[in-house]
Amino acid sequence: MLKNDNYFEIEPNIDMYYIDRGKGIPLVFVPGWTFTSDVFQYQIDYYSKNYRVIAIDPRSYGKSTIALQGNDYNTHIKDLVKLLNYLQLENIILVGWSFGGLVTWGYIEELGLSNVKALVNIDITPKQLSINKDDWVGGEIDEISNNYTYNMNSNRSLRRFMLPFTTEFMVERELSKEEINEIIKYSIRTPYYIARELYASGMFLNKTKAAKLVDQSIPSCMFISEPRAGVGVPFMNRYFPNTKVFVLGRHMMFWEYPDKFNNLLDEFLSEAL
Numbered sequence: 001m002l003k004n005d006n007y008f009e010i011e012p013n014i015d016m017y018y019i020d021r022g023k024g025i026p027l028v029f030v031p032g033w034t035f036t037s038d039v040f041q042y043q044i045d046y047y048s049k050n051y052r053v054i055a056i057d058p059r060s061y062g063k064s065t066i067a068l069q070g071n072d073y074n075t076h077i078k079d080l081v082k083l084l085n086y087l088q089l090e091n092i093i094l095v096g097w098s099f100g101g102l103v104t105w106g107y108i109e110e111l112g113l114s115n116v117k118a119l120v121n122i123d124i125t126p127k128q129l130s131i132n133k134d135d136w137v138g139g140e141i142d143e144i145s146n147n148y149t150y151n152m153n154s155n156r157s158l159r160r161f162m163l164p165f166t167t168e169f170m171v172e173r174e175l176s177k178e179e180i181n182e183i184i185k186y187s188i189r190t191p192y193y194i195a196r197e198l199y200a201s202g203m204f205l206n207k208t209k210a211a212k213l214v215d216q217s218i219p220s221c222m223f224i225s226e227p228r229a230g231v232g233v234p235f236m237n238r239y240f241p242n243t244k245v246f247v248l249g250r251h252m253m254f255w256e257y258p259d260k261f262n263n264l265l266d267e268f269l270s271e272a273l
Contacts, residue, residue: 016059017062022053039183047262056083060194066194076106093116105121105210117218118219126206144203163184170252225248227250
């Protein structure tokens with residue numbers, strides 16, 4: 001265990017791993033589906049110089065306990081509430097990537113805005129499924145169904161799915177075999193049946209109400225990947241006009257372009273704080 005890396009018992013015999021580094025305003029990073037705090041390595045190193053950075057491995061992810069129950073995002077939300085209450089953090093800034101953004105919006109559903117100073121989400125729409133063809137959604141229904149049915153029915157199929165998911169969806173440049181392994185090594189620790197349960201949980205959540213509350217009440221921003229910008233930017237402008245929007249790279253732009261991402265996040269934070 002590295003210095004400032006910790007475990008918190010969220011339920012009997014279920015521990016959440018988290019990183020706690022630096023001092024100052026709390027900046028809380030929540031990773032996406034099956035991914036871990038490691039994906040934020042460049043943000044942790046950079047922001048812990050001036051902020052108190054918290055980054056988590058949610059339940060059944062990475063170094064946290066693989067649990068047989070609670071593998072849905074509503075439980076992940078409650079887990080985050082427990083951890084941040086335990087840490088007694090005040091005036092926090094929440095940063096959620098992908099389905100982690102459902103958790104940050106959900107945190108606000110649970111506790112309101114009194115302790116949240118600002119919210120940043122990365123490449124995530126608050127409602128993954130919609131009958132409105134102009135809405136920004138999580139994917140085509142046939143694609144989502146195929147992923148659930150065929151790509152998450154064994155640990156082997158999940159590993160096969162993670163390769164193109166990483167190389168085609170996550171980043172723009174060609175990755176080395178070592179880089180791919182580094183990105184997904186913790187992700188594939190989550191058993192396929194838990195990954196599938198969480199995938200469905202995320203796809204059926206609707207956090208629009210919380211997203212509108214955030215948009216109307218506190219400083220907020222959304223990073224959108226370039227392939228999603230054609231739909232995502234008009235969607236954000238239409239429904240969440242007060243939320244600052246940045247367009248950059250692919251889904252994991254904060255890892256591939258850390259300097260650009262951090263500079264844009266700094267721009268937002270300088271206005272928000």
